Amino acid sequence: MRYTSFTSYDLILLAQGLGVSVALFLVTTLIGFLIGTIWAVMRFYRVPLLTPLITFLAELLKNSPVLVQLFLVFFGLPALLKINVTPVEAAVITLSGNTAAFIYVIAVAAIESIGRDQIESARVFGLSRWQILRHVVAPQAMAFAIGPLTGLLVNQLQVTSLISVIGVVDLTKIGNILNLRTLKPFIVWTVVGGLYYIAAKLIALGGARLERRLRAHTAWKGL
Amino acid sequence: MIRARGVQKSFGSAVVLDGIDLDVNVGEVVSILGSSGSGKSTLIRCMNGLERLDGGLITIDDFDVSNPKDLAEARKRSATVFQLFNLYPHMTAVENVTLAPIQVLRIPRAQAESEARALLDSVGLGARADAYPAQLSGGQRQRVGICRALAMKPRYLLLDEITSALDPEMTAEVLNILAQLARTGTTMVFVTHEIEFARTISSRIVFLDKGRLVVDLPTDRFFAGDGGMANARIAQFLSKMRKE
Ligand SMILES: Nc1ncnc2c1ncn2[C@@H]1O[C@H](COP(=O)(O)OP(=O)(O)O)[C@@H](O)[C@H]1O
Ligand SMILES: [Mg+2]
Numbered sequence A: 001m002r003y004t005s006f007t008s009y010d011l012i013l014l015a016q017g018l019g020v021s022v023a024l025f026l027v028t029t030l031i032g033f034l035i036g037t038i039w040a041v042m043r044f045y046r047v048p049l050l051t052p053l054i055t056f057l058a059e060l061l062k063n064s065p066v067l068v069q070l071f072l073v074f075f076g077l078p079a080l081l082k083i084n085v086t087p088v089e090a091a092v093i094t095l096s097g098n099t100a101a102f103i104y105v106i107a108v109a110a111i112e113s114i115g116r117d118q119i120e121s122a123r124v125f126g127l128s129r130w131q132i133l134r135h136v137v138a139p140q141a142m143a144f145a146i147g148p149l150t151g152l153l154v155n156q157l158q159v160t161s162l163i164s165v166i167g168v169v170d171l172t173k174i175g176n177i178l179n180l181r182t183l184k185p186f187i188v189w190t191v192v193g194g195l196y197y198i199a200a201k202l203i204a205l206g207g208a209r210l211e212r213r214l215r216a217h218t219a220w221k222g223l
Numbered sequence B: 001m002i003r004a005r006g007v008q009k010s011f012g013s014a015v016v017l018d019g020i021d022l023d024v025n026v027g028e029v030v031s032i033l034g035s036s037g038s039g040k041s042t043l044i045r046c047m048n049g050l051e052r053l054d055g056g057l058i059t060i061d062d063f064d065v066s067n068p069k070d071l072a073e074a075r076k077r078s079a080t081v082f083q084l085f086n087l088y089p090h091m092t093a094v095e096n097v098t099l100a101p102i103q104v105l106r107i108p109r110a111q112a113e114s115e116a117r118a119l120l121d122s123v124g125l126g127a128r129a130d131a132y133p134a135q136l137s138g139g140q141r142q143r144v145g146i147c148r149a150l151a152m153k154p155r156y157l158l159l160d161e162i163t164s165a166l167d168p169e170m171t172a173e174v175l176n177i178l179a180q181l182a183r184t185g186t187t188m189v190f191v192t193h194e195i196e197f198a199r200t201i202s203s204r205i206v207f208l209d210k211g212r213l214v215v216d217l218p219t220d221r222f223f224a225g226d227g228g229m230a231n232a233r234i235a236q237f238l239s240k241m242r243k244e
Helices: A008-044 A050-062 A066-081 A087-112 A116-123 A129-166 A171-182 A185-214 B040-047 B068-077 B093-103 B109-122 B138-150 B168-183 B195-201 B232-243
Strands: B002-011 B014-024 B029-033 B055-060 B078-081 B156-160 B187-191 B204-209 B212-218
Touching: A008 A050, A008 A087, A008 A129, A008 A171, A008 A185, A050 A087, A066 A087, A066 A129, A087 A129, A116 A129, A129 A171, A129 A185, A129 B093, A171 A185, B002 B040, B014 B040, B014 B212, B029 B040, B029 B195, B040 B055, B040 B156, B040 B187, B055 B068, B068 B078, B078 B138, B093 B109, B093 B138, B109 B138, B138 B168, B168 B187, B168 B195, B187 B195, B195 B232, B204 B232, B212 B232
Parallel strands: B029 B187, B029 B204, B078 B156, B156 B187
Antiparallel strands: B002 B014, B002 B055, B204 B212
16 A cells, blocks of 8 residues: 555544544634623623723624634734643634624624513513523524524634644644645545535534524414 | 602603603503603603603602612502513413513412413413414404513503504404403503593593693593583594594
């Protein structure tokens, strides 16, 4: 067997790379979701000072390239603070922050889509602001947000491929390694692209299923 | 009792309520008539604390709605039914009815649910208790809206044109329930354009015109030629309403 031919071990490499990509995606989505939602809740409570600050931060994160943010965290932060940042840490910090910014924007739009009548009819019955958020606003906002959210997550999965440039051995990095060894770029990148496609499709399918469930109440089932 | 004294409310430079005095005693049905834009909804929204008063005072059983400490107690004593129902679309009828009793009154879920089902049953919706608002007709939705208010066991029901979004048949469904409530002595503040119905259930009728309370009379006096009808604005309003 020649050095350049594919082996079954390459499949394990690809699976590992995919695992790293998906794990990073899941972890940063979770962190980003938490942070973005907390930001949106602070805005719902109209926390003074913090709200404009969060909006500004989200704007910054949204409107600058993720790759630049990644370099800033990986190269810039260690230089400034004299600390050590590993590639994985830099990837988690950057992608979480980026996801948080977009989730914040989606969550704010979703909360603002809830009619004032909904909040008023809960207020007159004496529900507290938290109870209104929890029982009236959040479920409806979630049904509104799930579509854009699914789109965002499909995109954020692709964005994880950027982290290969700082040396995280994700699916793209594995693709690079295999490509250099086998010198068969078309096959390698087709397979890698196909794996991203399948993962993205699963996210989209999951999102669509959740959306159907969350919007079940709008369906007319006849009298 | 509900007591309003010198209530002032403006939106920007527009004075919408201009010194309203009104008492509603327990057991009374007080209907509020007036043309569109006269301030009827705003008065109801001041009573349930959705609008801040610019002047004057509203108390519900001596709890001042302008005082944040009193407002919660005032709101427990009154319950509002809205013109456009304002049901929570993601909750079934029974969930709509039980939300506030569970969250605000801390009634155990099972008890709240069985009470809600009994209420829905009493307005002919027993079989639709698990339907979502989108699956109900307008009249059914408003009946859920009434149940949601009644589930709080309020001393005062505030009803703001609750049939004006409904067709005549559905209006009749909803008014029948109100007639029943009136018979059992429920205290109501009833904003409406259903003049004839108001006449049959009201103890008193008040007429609002451009933010002022023009008359406040016992029902028979309101419709008497030398009573409310002696007022040109009221006579004109009633004849216009009857033509429609
Ligand atoms: N939130 C608001 N902002 C500005 N103007 C308002 C608002 N609510 C009501 N108004 C105005 O106040 C007046 C009285 O309104 P409303 O109380 O709804 O009258 P009604 O219920 O008798 O038809 C109207 O001219 C209306 O345009
Ligand atoms: Mg009105």
